[in-house]
Amino acid sequence: MLEAVSYSVGQVARLAGVSVRTLHHYHQIGLLVPSGHTPAGYRRYVDADLDRLQRVLFYRELGFPLEQIVTLLDDPAIDPQAHLRRQHDLLTQRIVRLGEMVTAVERAMEAEKMGISLTPEERFEVFGEPDPARHAQEAERRWGDTEAYRQSMQRTSRYTKEDWLKIKAEAAELQERTVAAFTSGVAPGSATAMDLAEQHRQQISRWYYDCGYDIHRGLARMYLADPRFRKNYDDAAPGLAQWFHDAIQANADRAGSS
Numbered sequence: 001m002l003e004a005v006s007y008s009v010g011q012v013a014r015l016a017g018v019s020v021r022t023l024h025h026y027h028q029i030g031l032l033v034p035s036g037h038t039p040a041g042y043r044r045y046v047d048a049d050l051d052r053l054q055r056v057l058f059y060r061e062l063g064f065p066l067e068q069i070v071t072l073l074d075d076p077a078i079d080p081q082a083h084l085r086r087q088h089d090l091l092t093q094r095i096v097r098l099g100e101m102v103t104a105v106e107r108a109m110e111a112e113k114m115g116i117s118l119t120p121e122e123r124f125e126v127f128g129e130p131d132p133a134r135h136a137q138e139a140e141r142r143w144g145d146t147e148a149y150r151q152s153m154q155r156t157s158r159y160t161k162e163d164w165l166k167i168k169a170e171a172a173e174l175q176e177r178t179v180a181a182f183t184s185g186v187a188p189g190s191a192t193a194m195d196l197a198e199q200h201r202q203q204i205s206r207w208y209y210d211c212g213y214d215i216h217r218g219l220a221r222m223y224l225a226d227p228r229f230r231k232n233y234d235d236a237a238p239g240l241a242q243w244f245h246d247a248i249q250a251n252a253d254r255a256g257s258s
Contacts, residue, residue: 005046005047006035006036006044006045006046007044007045007046007050008042008043008044008045009023009024009034009042009043009045011045012045012049012050012053015050016050016053016054016057018057023043026053026056026066027043029066029067029070030070031056031066031069031070031073032049032052032053032056033049034049035048035049052073055073055083055087056069056073058083058087059072059087062087062090062091062094062176062180063173063176063177063180064177064180064181064184065192065195067191067192068181068184068186068192072184090180093176093179094176097172097176147209151208151209151210152208152209155207155208155209156207156208167207170203170207171203174196174199174200174203175236177196178196178200178240178244179236179237179240181193181196182237182239182240182243182244183237188243188244188246188247188250189246189247189250193243193246193247193250193251194247194250194251194254195251196247197216197244197247197248197250197251198251200216200244200248201213201216201248201251204216204219213251213252213255214252216248216251216252217248217249217252219248220244220245220248220249221245223241223244223245224241224242224245229241
């Protein structure tokens with residue numbers, strides 16, 4: 001029995017700012033099933049459906065994949081109030097990160113206006129690196145005779161401050177989605193986790209050096225063994241370093257890397 005007030009698929013699409021095709025897709029995958037149909041078979045949505053759609057759109061805006069949203073919304077242990085608290089926390093984290101990015105962009109804009117190039121110290125300060133010279137020397141000592149190091153130095157030497165800001169924005173966005181997957185209980189061996197690991201590998205290949213799966217496995221081990229790398233991940237979410245290590249290994253297994 002439908003409630004007194006119900007909405008057609010077109011009305012819901014206009015209210016939510018999405019396409020009718022999107023609503024049909026959400027229905028097909030069980031993400032948003034309308035509460036009823038007209039005698040002619042047309043979908044009808046009620047207020048409870050609109051509440052669920054609002055939660056779906058929140059999680060989509062935060063970068064959650066659709067299959068993960070289905071799991072989250074259908075979890076009987078999470079009530080609507082818990083969803084709102086989770087969304088508030090995630091949005092607050094995004095606001096902080098966006099504020100940091102705005103500050104970085106403003107610094108770059110000011111430097112550009114004054115005809116000043118960012119120094120290496122300023123560049124690493126933007127990326128939160130406390131002592132770039134020390135780590136640059138260490139990187140050369142540890143990997144200076146490798147093709148990956150030479151390739152990375154060749155590429156990064158040509159990057160402008162706009163390139164570095166773009167790199168930071170991409171890395172921050174990926175980390176945000178990685179933290180969201182981890183904190184929502186996604187298994188490191190799941191398709192979602194492996195896809196995040198693959199995107200991480202591709203970012204390295206795109207910006208620094210050709211990162212094959214075996215190299216990526218080595219990086220994952222370093223993220224656990226080196227306290228600085230481990231702290232970087234675990235500061236974002238306690239336990240994230242181990243989870244991301246496992247996701248990288250699972251992704252390499254999926255690709256058939258030995």
